Amino acid sequence: MGRLTADEICGLDPYAFLAVLGKRVIHPGGRASTDRLLEWSAIERGARILDIGCGVGTTAIRIAREYDADVVAADISPLMRDRAQHNVTAAGLTNKVRVEAADITALPYPHASFDAVLGEALTMFVDRSKAAAELARVCKPGGRVLATEFCWRRPPTQRAREIFLGQVCPGMRFDTEAEWAGIYAGAGLTDVHTEVGPFAMMTTRGFLADEGTHALSVVARVMSRPAYMRKMAWLMPRMSAAVPYLGYVVVEAHKPATVLQEV
Numbered sequence: 001m002g003r004l005t006a007d008e009i010c011g012l013d014p015y016a017f018l019a020v021l022g023k024r025v026i027h028p029g030g031r032a033s034t035d036r037l038l039e040w041s042a043i044e045r046g047a048r049i050l051d052i053g054c055g056v057g058t059t060a061i062r063i064a065r066e067y068d069a070d071v072v073a074a075d076i077s078p079l080m081r082d083r084a085q086h087n088v089t090a091a092g093l094t095n096k097v098r099v100e101a102a103d104i105t106a107l108p109y110p111h112a113s114f115d116a117v118l119g120e121a122l123t124m125f126v127d128r129s130k131a132a133a134e135l136a137r138v139c140k141p142g143g144r145v146l147a148t149e150f151c152w153r154r155p156p157t158q159r160a161r162e163i164f165l166g167q168v169c170p171g172m173r174f175d176t177e178a179e180w181a182g183i184y185a186g187a188g189l190t191d192v193h194t195e196v197g198p199f200a201m202m203t204t205r206g207f208l209a210d211e212g213t214h215a216l217s218v219v220a221r222v223m224s225r226p227a228y229m230r231k232m233a234w235l236m237p238r239m240s241a242a243v244p245y246l247g248y249v250v251v252e253a254h255k256p257a258t259v260l261q262e263v
């Protein structure tokens with residue numbers, strides 16, 4: 001993907017913008033929430049895994065490394081796929097991670113294709129019941145569905161709600177922890193397990209914990225173009241207004257090992 005124009009940078013959604021800056025972890029609970037999902041995942045060595053809405057491929061790469069798994073890293077956005085492919089190649093994992101185009105609401109995979117399916121921070125952008133049903137459909141019986149979602153940790157002020165859902169992420173929909181659990185149970189999944197945590201990604205502490213020494217190159221990239229600095233100067237005060245109220249929900253659910261046939 002070539003160099004973006006200043007207008008294109010201005011029009012990026014916050015997540016694509018962070019990807020362009022080279023940020024590697026782009027979901028509300030940061031690495032800590034991925035740690036929790038993987039603790040719950042029961043992924044076995046050599047398993048076949050789907051990471052849908054893979055962003056720049058960070059979790060897909062981690063799963064391939066840590067579990068010697070075969071991972072399909074899929075995303076609807078060509079910009080994200082381009083960066084994911086770059087990162088997979090740089091990690092030397094092109095034989096373990098395949099980057100593909102896919103829409104979570106109509107996954108291009110047969111039923112029961114994967115031992116586990118994972119979606120970090122993307123169902124809020126789409127029809128959530130349809131997304132959960134698709135995750136359940138492509139998961140093998142006995143497999144796990146894993147997700148990270150947004151939620152309000154405490155009731156937001158009108159201003160925080162308007163800034164986040166009206167300006168920063170227009171079109172995004174939130175549910176409570178119980179509502180998210182209901183959405184996954186409604187997709188036919190069982191043993192739905194959830195945990196809530198604070199939105200860490202855009203705090204200084206969370207940024208450093210997620211990116212480590214790589215944080216320096218993200219900051220250097222922001223400073224490298226006035227268009228990046230302008231976009232960051234627009235984004236940060238708005239995020240700061242919403243962060244005290246924002247949180248994440250991690251979800252782990254099981255696809256029943258035997259599915260009763262409809263008669």
Ligand SMILES: C[S@@+](CC[C@H](N)C(=O)[O-])C[C@H]1O[C@@H](n2cnc3c(N)ncnc32)[C@H](O)[C@@H]1O
Nearest residue numbers: 026027053054055076077080103104120121122
């Ligand atoms: C908040 S980012 C999360 C990226 C990555 N999962 C991570 O945690 O770093 C949301 C991602 O979902 C992707 N996305 C949004 N709608 C999608 C859809 N309908 N199907 C597949 N991917 C989608 C976006 O392109 C973006 O990469």
